[in-house]
Amino acid sequence: MELRDIEIFLTVAKELHFGRAAERLHVSQARISQAINQQERHLGGALFDRSNRRQVRLTPLGRQLRDDLQPIYTGLHDSLERARLAAQGxxxxxxxxxxxxxxxxxxxxxxxxxxxxxxxxxxxxxxxxxxxxxxxxxxxxxxxxxxxxxxxxxxxxxxxxxxSSVVLAMSASHPYADRTSVTLEDFGDLTFIAHQSTIPGPMEEAFHPFHTPSGRPIARGLVVSDWEDALKRIGAGTAVAAAACEAPRFYPRPNVAYVPVSDAPPIxxxxxxxxxxxxxxxxxxxxxxxx
Missing domain, CATH: 3.40.190.10 (Periplasmic binding protein-like II)
Incomplete structure (x- = not known):
């Protein structure tokens, strides 16, 4: 198996989608299919279950090959990269x-x-x-x-x-704090923190949309200077904030509750x-x- 064919196999094994693998490797989907078919003929067994048109699945043979090849490929790639940069000093x-x-x-x-x-x-x-x-x-x-x-x-x-998935940080006494989840539509009932700097609109929208899915405006409230400042305002019940799902683990506060946002796209x-x-x-x- 050539190095490029190994890269193709491992990329498909990660993406579980021939089209996405082709986009990631900047080749045609036909090239991906051809490489996988050749590998399967050479090995004498199927590497992927293609019964689902939207997504493929690794067969037991495919999982074994992925687990065996991944550390070898990573080590080889690292060695070549070290050599290339060493040559450049x-x-x-x-x-x-x-x-x-x-x-x-x-x-x-x-x-x-x-x-x-x-x-x-x-x-x-x-x-x-x-x-x-x-x-x-x-x-x-x-x-x-x-x-x-x-x-x-x-x-x-x-x-x-x-x-990262998205959670909503709010006061532990907030009416929504006992919920198992909230939705983006619920954002229209809340007041979010604001900030002093100019964050590009697309970046702000990722965490704090300006409108709910139905078109209701989402309010902005108190201006904060950093995340610690935000947590103080949130704990006091004066505003809420969306955050990455790692926040509850790294920023636990007795007066702050973190509730998953069920329909927010992953960050x-x-x-x-x-x-x-x-x-x-x-x-x-x-x-x-x-x-």
Whole structure:
């Protein structure tokens, strides 16, 4: 099996969809199907169950092959990347910014980056969630881990690192606090925190839409300066805020309840950097995101 065919198989095994795998690898869906068919003929068994038109499933043989090949492929990819950058003599300092627990969720990526680039110092800094783009634009950060969509022409976005479901943070005495979940339509009954900085509309909409699905406006209230300030306002019952699902674990408060938002789309997180930045280290960090 050629290296490219291994990459194709592992990508389909992750996406469980031939079309998405083709988009991710920038090849035609026919090329994906051809590679998988050849692999199955060579192995003498089916790797995927194709009975569902929308999504395929790994067969037991496919799961075994995925589990065997993934660490080998990752190790080979890391070795080639280390050799390539060593040949270029890449070293220096790379400053990464992230928000709260999100930095912990990319530990595997940072470990892979450090393994590939032992001569690079990776400095990790906190980003203020109510002002996520200013440090990046000011050059205080080389790369930022941000939620999508950003939609700013001066900011380049890399591959998605992980996703988070959405919860609603509110006072523990709020009438909705005892619910098992709330919906985006419920947002129209609530007043959300506001913030001092200018967050691009698409980014704000990801957590705090301006209208409910039926078109009702969603109110904004007290202005906050950072997440700790927001938690104080939320605990006092003066406003609510949507947050990533990791918040209850990392920011438990006796006066704050976190309730899942059942119909909110998952939040996608990705590395982002200034579009005109030519530092080669910047591209080395997104390259550490698993395929």
């Amino acid at each position: 890449i070293s220096g300092v790379l400053t990464l910014g992230s928000m709260g627990p999100q930095g912990l969720l990319i530990q595997e990526i940072m470990d892979r980056f450090r393994t590939r680039h032992p001569n690079v110092q990776l400095v990790h800094r906190e980003i203020n969630i109510v002002d996520p783009l200013t440090p990046l634009r000011a050059g205080e950060l080389d790369v930022a881990l941000l939620w999508l969509p950003i939609g700013e022409p001066d900011i380049t976005v890399g591959p998605v690192t992980h996703t 996608q997180w990705a590395f982002a950097w200034r579009a005109n930045d030519t530092n080669p280290l910047i591209h080395a960090l997104p390259a550490a995101v698993p395929a």
